Amino acid sequence: MEFSSKLLQTAVDEMSQLPGVGKRTALRFVLHLLRQSETQTQQLTTALNKVRSEIKFCKKCHNISDAEICHICNSNKRDQTVICVVEDIRDVLAIENTSSFNGLYHVLGGKISPMDGVGPNNLHIESLINRVKQGNVEELIFALSATMEGDTTNFYIYKQLGDLPVKTSTIARGIAVGNELEYADEVTLSRSIQNRIPFESSLKL
Amino acid sequence: MEFSSKLLQTAVDEMSQLPGVGKRTALRFVLHLLRQSETQTQQLTTALNKVRSEIKFCKKCHNISDAEICHICNSNKRDQTVICVVEDIRDVLAIENTSSFNGLYHVLGGKISPMDGVGPNNLHIESLINRVKQGNVEELIFALSATMEGDTTNFYIYKQLGDLPVKTSTIARGIAVGNELEYADEVTLSRSIQNRIPFESSLKL
Known part of the structure; x- marks a missing residue:
């Protein structure tokens, strides 16, 4: 033009x-x-x-921030013992919008992807391990994409943790709310059957 | 958010x-x-x-320009006797990209649309009539949208021209190149039959 x-x-x-x-x-x-x-x-x-x-990036969780330490890390209303590990700042926003999580975050800045030339050293993994080593962290929740790269990153961090006394969990994979069974792919469907939950506890959500 | x-x-x-x-x-x-x-x-x-x-707008044709008079109006390679009337600057770009027109333009800045509160006075119609009155213009080509508002604007300008000695024409409406007949709407199809052209002249395009 x-x-x-x-x-x-x-x-x-x-x-x-x-x-x-x-x-x-x-x-x-x-x-x-x-x-x-x-x-x-x-x-x-x-x-x-x-x-x-x-703009600054929080020195603790690498989230976007107006100050050295972001308002989530600084808040005394949040559970300092749980850290949700995410890829991107947008994931923080998405989870914050659900108001279902009251812990802290750790923004990796991507996921391990050799195809795109992203290795563990390009991500904020070391600072995450350091946060765990400093104690006071009881659980890490992996909330990465449900892709090969996401799973690889989860596993890499899990291995790096070694025998540090921290619980690790990953967000549930299953049929998205509102979706019909017949259109779900097999992997998702079989995972959702394996990880079924007691019906009574689903009533409380 | x-x-x-x-x-x-x-x-x-x-x-x-x-x-x-x-x-x-x-x-x-x-x-x-x-x-x-x-x-x-x-x-x-x-x-x-x-x-x-x-940014400036050309004082003659109201096209976007770096100078008082745009490079199209200023060019002595262009046919100064034909003016193509368009709604918008983007239409000028679209027609220029076809390299099929070598005259001047006149950008109205929209089309008459009472629903949107756009009357003839909101458009550059008066300056168009003045350009025709100054003589030297032999033909006006209406290249507005093929909508009710476009047609209304065409007709309004046509009436305003009165008996000024200028030829007026409108761009052809018909089946778009590459389209199949069965998907064309009836109005387009019937117009394309009414305005059929000699087969020999279509061979030259």
Whole structure:
């Protein structure tokens, strides 16, 4: 796509580097901004510049944070003995939105994936082991993707823990709520049968 | 969605005001920028600020431009006697990409749509009539959407032209190239039969 304006061209090129945004969508974004007041564009760009230059990552759990230690790690209302291990900041947000977990998190920053060149050293695994070694942690909940890479990462961390006195668990795999049995794949279905739970306890959820 | 960081919250809120972008997509954009270098965010925001503050609209055809008069209106290689009337800047880009038109454009900035509160005075219709009155224009090609609003706008301009000595035409409606007959709607199909063209002339395209 060729533009009559160099300024427009540059803006569209920059915008189309965002994930999942092509030239057409980028053009739509830029034309939208052109239709709005100049203040709106300034607010957008200031917010982006600010978040990029001032954002911090929590030194304990590597979650995104405005301070050195994030408000979850800092909160005395949260159970400091349980750590939920997740891949990404988005997973923290997803779990927080369910309000079903009251412990702390540990953001790995990805999962072990030799195909993408991600090894254990590229992830925040060492700092997790250190958190466990410092004591006071009773349980690690692995909440990674239900993929080969996720399982590998779980297993790697499990091995690294050695005989540290910590319980490990992984989130349940089974039929997603609202899904019909006939469309479930075999692995999911057989796992959900193996890991069946007493009917009485399902009533309490 | 609630974020642990105010900076992130503001950035996501601003990003989600772009058309078709929800909170989740906005978060994906912002997290992507956080993973890139700070320079990349600066380049993006500078480009956006610059295009918003410095962009001009051509005084003749209202197309987007870096100068007072756009490079299409200024070009002496283009046929100054034919004006293609379009709704939007994107339509200019679309037609330019076909390389099938060598005249000038006139961007209306929308179409007459009482439902959306857009009347003839909100569009660049007066300046179009003035361009025709100044003479030297032999043909107006209406290239608006094939919708009720597009047709209304065509007809309004046609009436405003009165008995000015200018030919008017509208782009052909018919079966889109590559489409199968059985899926075409009746109006399109009947129009394509009424406006059939000599087979010999179709061979030349």
